[in-house]
Amino acid sequence: MVVTVYDVAQATGLSIASVSRALNARPGVSAATSARVMRTAADLGYRPNEVARSLVAKKTQTLALLVPDITNPFFPELVKGVQSVADESDQLLLLLDAPSEPDRLAQRLAALHRKQVDGVILVASELPAATGDVFDGMPGVFLDRAGSGGAPSVHVDxxxxxxxxxxxxxxxxxxxxxxxxxxxxxxxxxxxxxxxxxxxxxxxxxxxxxxxxxxxxxxxxxxxxxxxxxxxxxxxxxxxxxxxxxxxxxxxxxxxxxxxxxxxxxxxxxxxxxxxxxxxxxxxxxxxPIRELGEQACALLLRRIAGEPADDIVLEASISHGGTVREWSGRADESSGGV
CATH class of the missing domain: 3.40.50.2300 (Response regulator)
Structure with missing residues (x-):
């Protein structure tokens, strides 16, 4: 059975308006009453209606991340970085394919706009030269690619x-x-x-x-x-x-x-x-710095959603020494190790 605000009001003997104010931390109820409402709500198993809240706040706490090829091991590591910041901020993250064709990509972004996602992080294979507003009016960030269309980016040179x-x-x-x-x-x-x-x-x-x-x-x-x-x-x-x-x-x-x-x-x-x-x-x-790229992109998007200034972020790449490069002296031998 779904527990509603009405059920909490019945259990506490308060009006629905008073219970609603307490549950949403709005003024008009005392601290003692608010605490009683919260305890009763927890005992009954009440969960807030996120859809209703989003209609009032005009925010769905939903972000979208579009990547071109989820089978490439580069992208799951990138997703982990985005997801970690989204989780910390209590945001739902949608992961979608980023079509390589500009028309299909535009259709996908328009659909996300209709679904009222709060913002989009886009790793696009390629964009047309004249992109305009790629994000269809939504706050957006380009990831792992230099930005265009007036949106900032997080990338490596x-x-x-x-x-x-x-x-x-x-x-x-x-x-x-x-x-x-x-x-x-x-x-x-x-x-x-x-x-x-x-x-x-x-x-x-x-x-x-x-x-x-x-x-x-x-x-x-x-x-x-x-x-x-x-x-x-x-x-x-x-x-x-x-x-x-x-x-x-x-x-x-x-x-x-x-x-x-x-x-x-x-x-x-x-x-x-x-x-x-x-x-x-x-x-x-x-x-x-794959994971950091994702983390920075999500943090940048959240700043854009909040209406804060958001500039490009360029991170540094570095040589990761393995064993497939060695000193070359003009002949092959067994003495040199890889770096």
Missing amino acids: QEHAAYLATRHVIQKGHSRIAHIQGPVNLTVSALRRSGWERACNEAGIASGDNRVFPGDFLEAGGHRAMERILDAADGTTAVFAANDLSAIGALACCASRGIRVPHDMSIIGFDGIELARYTSPALTTVAQ
């Missing part, structure tokens, strides 16, 4: 992080570094390639199209790209993969070909997913 990864390999003595690229239609792929190019150009190392091999941010794409790199037999000694899943596919390809990593080939990834710690050897990668 993708180009600079890729530069750090490539420079790390160069500092280990490698001068023939291939790049396994992400999907060519994504801005994030272009930014990571740009960082690789900048580090190579700065060191006077070749970075032309013949050093770039197409991938798809998945293990299979990384495996195929690594096959092409090995088949080219052009003296490549190191590979910068545009994400960790691509790097893991490249590792598997090397193992199947009898190529020893890092003795014969060094590989560095991008993201810092938990899975990278458990490859053999453990993957060296430029790690994004």
Whole structure:
């Protein structure tokens, strides 16, 4: 049986108006009366009607998080960060797929607006050049992507992080570094390639199209790209993969070909997913602070909902040393460990 305000009023002998004021911590009832109402409500098992409360407050305490590929291990770690802050703030978090097609994405955001969610965090694969108000009038935050459409973002400088990864390999003595690229239609792929190019150009190392091999941010794409790199037999000694899943596919390809990593080939990834710690050897990668990205995005969205100022937040990436990059002296040997 559902216990109502009427039931609490009957049990206490008070008016419904007095009970409602006590339950909602509004003035007009004494502290003693309020305490009696709260005790009685708890004894009866009364639960407030959140729908009714949301109609009065014009807030549903519901947030939406849209991500492009929940099967990618990067995104569950991101979700954990968002969820932790949502839980602390007593917010319900809805997790939805972010369609890659702009029209479908707009339809999904419009549906969330109709459902009266308080705000949206969006990890979009790609957005059209002229986006306008992407969030359809709702408070919104872009996550893991630079913002647009007047909304702030929480992200890592993708180009600079890729530069750090490539420079790390160069500092280990490698001068023939291939790049396994992400999907060519994504801005994030272009930014990571740009960082690789900048580090190579700065060191006077070749970075032309013949050093770039197409991938798809998945293990299979990384495996195929690594096959092409090995088949080219052009003296490549190191590979910068545009994400960790691509790097893991490249590792598997090397193992199947009898190529020893890092003795014969060094590989560095991008993201810092938990899975990278458990490859053999453990993957060296430029790690994004994944959980912190999610936490900061949710906190930023809550500030936007409250009407507070909200600016972009750019976090730092760092090299996570595994065992797939080693010093290169111009020959393969057994003496050097990975870093």
